[in-house]
Amino acid sequence: MKIFEELESEVRSYARNFPRLFKRAAGEFIYDEDGNEYIDFLAGAGALNYGHNHPVFRKKLIEYIESEGITHSLDLHTDAKKEFLEAFKQHILEPRKLDYTLMFTGPTGTNAVEAALKIARKITGRSHVVSFTNGWHGQTLGALSATANSHHRNGAGIALTGGHRIPYDGYLGDEVDTTEYLDKVLTDSSSGVDLPAAAIVETVQGEGGVNYCSMQWLQSLAKVCKRHGVLLIVDDIQAGNGRTGDFFSFEFAGIEPDIVTLSKSLSGYGLPFAMLMFKPEYDKWTPGEHNGTFRGNNHAFVTAKSALDTYWADGEFAREIKEKGNYIAGRLDKIVEKYGDGNFTAKGRGMFQGINCVSSEIASQISRAAYKRGLIIETSGTDDQIIKLLCPLTISQESLAKGIDIIEESIQEVCAAHGEIPDDPCYFDDVVVESKEESQHIIA
Incomplete structure (x- = not known):
């Protein structure tokens, strides 16, 4: 590990939590240099919805490379791009009766945003x-100006302007419809909130703590935006590509956003690839007005097409995702019930779920305990207090069950050991714990 300490920036993060030299990966498994096997519930932070090194996608990619297929092409027309566009139209747009223009941006999600x-x-x-x-x-x-996390915003080094922050669904409690607040401030010329160009939203806030909005809230947001002539942007970079069950995370609400951002698992293989979708009438770009040297990745076009052909030609894969999502929800609910109301809560939708551990230290201890048992799982949320499940959508039922078993065993270990207990009151076996000192007494 010396070379990483010597040359790589202090900005690295995942490597600190999982300090091994990883050598190969297949499906839902990743292996270190000693051959130790780990179940991957991180999956490239949602960039590996179809697992590592999918054999069908890999074969297509190798065939393309060996045929001397175009690697870099700026925005020139290529057969790889043509075949991806045809597959996306056939398997995604037409079955959903969606009419969007596609734009290939730089290769990461933030480029699409x-x-x-x-x-x-x-x-x-x-x-x-x-x-x-x-x-x-x-x-x-x-x-970043549209991102809420203060840790990352503070890294900008300059004032981040051009935006207004509005409470997300449930932020002010389940009884408050925050879209009514948005409607009010956009209606009132003295609210201090200027009429915006757009509203950008995630239907499931992955990094924000696996918060998810209701169908009614999302439908209301779409109506408010339309009423005021505000474009609705759905950021589907992490929640899209099947993560919630449907290909797009907004399908459950029956809405059609004006603009949609896609990346992460779009390539199907972990290759850099990002895309923007917008209504055809909004294609107001002039040639070259927004570009990038690496817009449109031909290798990613190949694997993305293969993913669409393999999994999205019919509705079977979506049904499987929803079944696994129901299984995850049932298991997490039982874990939450077993370890005490008020101590843990489950949240999320589809195969995008997590456990709120209240304390970042508790969540971190659970993640470390799981890692020792052969499971890679990360935390998210305002204070990293959420254990977030992002396993591949293609994971076997056996591996999914084993991974959640490890999570439960790790929670049991952390709760039973002399670990950190949150300063706020929590519950252990229906006994209210008011302090760390009291917890040690109870454990003893």
């Missing part, structure tokens, strides 16, 4: 953008 914000401002002639509490949209300056 930057393009979305820019085109929304160009279309409307307005500069401000509404985003939501606990939202996460990327680390470049435009995307």
Whole structure:
């Protein structure tokens, strides 16, 4: 590990939590240099929905490379791009009766968000953008201005302007419809909230803590945006590509956003690939007005097409995801019930779920305990207090059950041991614990 300490920046994060030299991976498994096997519930932070090194995608990619297929092409027409566009139209757009223009941006999610914000401002002639509490949209300056996390915002080094933050669904309690608040401030010329170009939202806030909005809230948000001439951007970078059960995370609400951002698992193989979708009437770009040297990754086009052909030609894969999501929800509910009301809560939708551990230290201890048992799982949320499940959608039922078994065993270990106990009251076997000192007494 010396070379990493010697040359790599202190900015690295995942490597600190999982300090091994990883050598190969297949499906839901990743292996270190000593051959130790880990079940991967991190999956590239949602970039590996179809697992590591999918054999069908890999074969197609190798065939393309060996045929001397185009690797880099700027935005030139290539057969790889053509075949991806045809597959996306056939398997995704047409069955859902969606009419969108596709734009290939730079290769990461934040590139797609930057393009979305820019085109929304160009279309409307307005500069401000509404985003939501606990939202996460990327680390470049435009995307960061719409991101809520103070740790990452503070890394910008300059003031982040051009946005208004609005409470997300449930932020003020289940009884408060925050879209009514948004409607009110956009209606009142003295609210201090300028009419925005767009509102950007995640239907499931992954980095923000696996918060998810209701169907009614999302439908209401779409109506408020339409009423005021505000473009609705759904950031589907982590929640899309099947993570919630449907290909798009907004399908359950029956809405059609004006703009959609996609990345992460879009390539199907972990290759860099990002795309913007917008209604055809909003294609107001002039040639070259927004570009990038690496817009459109031909190798990613190949594997993305293979993923669409393999999993999205019919509704079977979506049904499997929803079945696994129901299984995860049932298991997490039982874990929460077993370890005491008020201590842990389950949250999320589809195969995008997590456990709120109240304390970041408790969540961190659970993650470390799981790692020792052969499970890689990370934390998220405002204070990293959420254990977040992002296993591949293709995971076998056996591995899924084993992974959740490890989570439960790790929670049991942390609760039973002399670990950190949150300062706020929590419950152990229906006994209220008011302090760390009292917890030690109870454990003893």
